[in-house]
Amino acid sequence: MQRLTIRDKWRPPLALVIYSVLLTVMALPVLLLAWFRPTAIDIKPLAATELGALLVVLAFTLLIGFVLLRAIKVPLDALVARSREIAIHGREAIQPLESYGTREVATLAQGIFDFAGDLVERTDYVRTFAAHVSHELKSPLTAISGAAELLREAEADGDPMTPAQRRLFLDNIVSDARRLDRLLGRLRELAHAETPVASGSTTLSGVMAILADRFPELHFAWDADQTASIPLPVEAAVISLSNLAENALQHGASRVRITLLDDHGQRLLRVEDNGSGIPEQNAEAIFRPFYTTRAAEGGTGMGLRIVEALLAVHGARIELDHDYRSGAAFQITMPRAG
Incomplete structure (x- = not known):
């Protein structure tokens, strides 16, 4: 994307x-006075009171200008300087100004600080996310590479593996390849979940x-009433509830109540x-x-993160009910459709 300059x-x-x-406004009375005075029969120099009045007006003009500079220019200059510091130093530079005028x-200033905070959090998230992706991709790739190397070395040494050994290594390669495919699929879902989509609603029964x-x-x-409406488009509602249902199934559930x-108003x-x-x-x-406790069974640890990101795009949030003891319970809070 080309940067705007x-x-x-x-x-x-x-x-x-x-x-x-300010000086233009102050000068208008002087110009009017200079315009009309020559029409008088007796032209006299400015009286002391007139000169004093002009000096008082000039002093008030300079004072008003100073107040405006302190109330507007100084805080704006400080805000510009602080935004440049944030661009260089990141989160630690997000500090309040001495005066806002x-x-x-x-x-x-509040809008800039909020926006900067969101950008910093997003940068930290992307950095951490990239590290996790690298780690998660590296493990199955290393396993696949190791198994393939052992198969090749066994053939090169003239001491081929037994069919059972070969089958074990091939099964490991297939299993890790499927894990990679699941992980990449989850990453695509997450990218889709964090991309704004059209709003809408759907019926709970559907x-x-x-x-x-x-x-x-x-x-x-x-x-709920079978015709009750959820203020989420059908795709978002299905993806979110499907991930929750899949988690429930993986943890031995046989029943889900919604x-x-x-x-x-929510x-x-x-x-x-x-x-x-x-x-x-x-x-x-x-x-x-x-984060997953089922890595050995192929869990990717992306399901709930996808749900959270997808709901956030539509102004909704999901929370775990820590007090529920008969299984797992989640509450999704959604803005009521206008």
Whole structure:
């Protein structure tokens, strides 16, 4: 993407604009006085009171200009300098200014600091995410490479493996290749989840029909009107609930209950299962990318992260109910469709 660069040309500094305007306003009475005085029969020099009045006006003009500079220019200069520091030093440079001058400058500064904080968090997330991806891809690639090397060396040494040994190494290669494929598929889903998509809504009954067809091992029940609407497009609703259902199935659940409620202008979607639940020591890490307790069974640790990112795009959030003890329970809070 081409970086936007503002065209370099001369532009008046703010101080020059402020003082020019004030001095022009101050000069108007003087010009009017100079215009009308020659029409008088007796032309006299400026009286002391007139000269004093002009000096007082000039002093007030300079004072007003100083106040405007302190209230507008100084905070803006400080904000520009702070934004450059943030660009160089990152999070540690996001510090409050000594003075914001006016309410509008304070609002502008808050917006810049919020935006900078989001960018820094995004940069940290991408850096950590890239490290996790590299690690997760490296493990199966190393296993595949090692198995292939052993097969090749056995053939080159003239001491071929037994069919059982060869089958074991080939099975390992196929298993790791499938793990890579699952991981790449999850990464594509996450990239799609974090990309803004069209908004919309869908009926709960329609989503439940898709889930029942996709997970025949699970019994789905819901406490809501069959025509009740979820303020999420059908794709987002299906992906989110499918990941929750898959997690429930992997933890031994046989039943999933979905409850839809209204609460102070929001819609709450509660998903409960009767599986083994989530241990308290793992509860804080379940939304972290690549965190899984099922790595040996092919778990990628991306499911809940995909759900969280996908819901965030649509202004919704998901939370784990730490007090639920009959399995696992998640609550999705969604803005009510306008």
